[in-house]
Amino acid sequence: MITYCRSNHGALETIDKPEPGCWINVYEPTEKELSWLSQSLDISPNFLSKAFDEEESAHADVDPDNDQVLVIVDCPYIVSEDCQHGKKITQYDTLPISFIFIPKEKYLLTLSLHHNEYLDEFAKKKGNAIDTAHPQQFLLKTLLFICEVYLHSLRVINRQIHEYEKLLRKRINDSDLLIMLDFEKSLIYFTTSLQGLRATVSHVEFKETVHITSDEDELLDNVKIEIAQASEMCNIYTDILEGITDAFSNVLNNNLNTTMRILTGITIILAMPTIIFSFYGMNVAGLPLAELWWYPVLIAVILCVIVFLVLKYTRILK
Numbered sequence: 001m002i003t004y005c006r007s008n009h010g011a012l013e014t015i016d017k018p019e020p021g022c023w024i025n026v027y028e029p030t031e032k033e034l035s036w037l038s039q040s041l042d043i044s045p046n047f048l049s050k051a052f053d054e055e056e057s058a059h060a061d062v063d064p065d066n067d068q069v070l071v072i073v074d075c076p077y078i079v080s081e082d083c084q085h086g087k088k089i090t091q092y093d094t095l096p097i098s099f100i101f102i103p104k105e106k107y108l109l110t111l112s113l114h115h116n117e118y119l120d121e122f123a124k125k126k127g128n129a130i131d132t133a134h135p136q137q138f139l140l141k142t143l144l145f146i147c148e149v150y151l152h153s154l155r156v157i158n159r160q161i162h163e164y165e166k167l168l169r170k171r172i173n174d175s176d177l178l179i180m181l182d183f184e185k186s187l188i189y190f191t192t193s194l195q196g197l198r199a200t201v202s203h204v205e206f207k208e209t210v211h212i213t214s215d216e217d218e219l220l221d222n223v224k225i226e227i228a229q230a231s232e233m234c235n236i237y238t239d240i241l242e243g244i245t246d247a248f249s250n251v252l253n254n255n256l257n258t259t260m261r262i263l264t265g266i267t268i269i270l271a272m273p274t275i276i277f278s279f280y281g282m283n284v285a286g287l288p289l290a291e292l293w294w295y296p297v298l299i300a301v302i303l304c305v306i307v308f309l310v311l312k313y314t315r316i317l318k
Contacts (some may be wrong), residue, residue, distance in 0.1 A: 002026050002033055005123065007132045011040050013124050015070035020259055021133035025119060027112045041102060042066050043168035051098035051111040058096070059198030060203045069101040071139065074147050075118055076153045085097045089179060092153055092186040094193040101135050108135035118149050136212055140219040141202065147226035150190060154233045157183055161241055168248050180245050187238045194231045201227065265311045272307055
């Protein structure tokens, strides 16, 4: 799918064909569309391969032969939304989104393997004052919006962590701990992607890959601040989640140890009647009052009480 947009008094309007200074958004491309990108816009196959590689890491690259620039960053996306115990669970991953600058035609392309709803939100967001004729500004504003998406997603994850912590305080089971593990996976994806985003922005700034002008310096500073804030939040939430998971794992282990201790104590107590009855049942000579049926029962009961008190005193049975 390929769409073309241009700025009109700070808002975006869709156009039928590309024109200088427009934004070209490409997602889920067909073979015909890939061929058009390669032939009509002269985009190198290497750039297209990287742009639509789901495993491609964030970086910036230059094609000096065609005077084109490729910038790849990771954007959060929702993997699944489930409902357990009356709570909504949102799991996140990251997906690459690519920007290609074509200075000769003044085109800016965004390319993604799947439809990126956040780009639609960015285009419709009021107050953006998008100007597709200035691709550097467009890139920085998009990166700033992606940082806002990270921050929003992190707040959602943090809220879910606290909700499940309250549930775990009431009852602990393996399924809830596995959900916490899913939260941890989302945070790990975010941490890795934010590190790549920070490195890419630094590359764009210091290598002058995109030729940031002095007018866009403030916008670039805002992007770096938002990345730093998102990274810090991600690290804090990861530490909190690890602490919660470790604490409740220890509680589960303690509960298991308590259960095993109680079962061991019960086994020892139940072994006493078996020992007494075995002696009397084998007609061992010299046993006192062997002719009375209630005597071995009495001995077994007394031994059980004594063993119970000993186990209670030694705290094997609490």
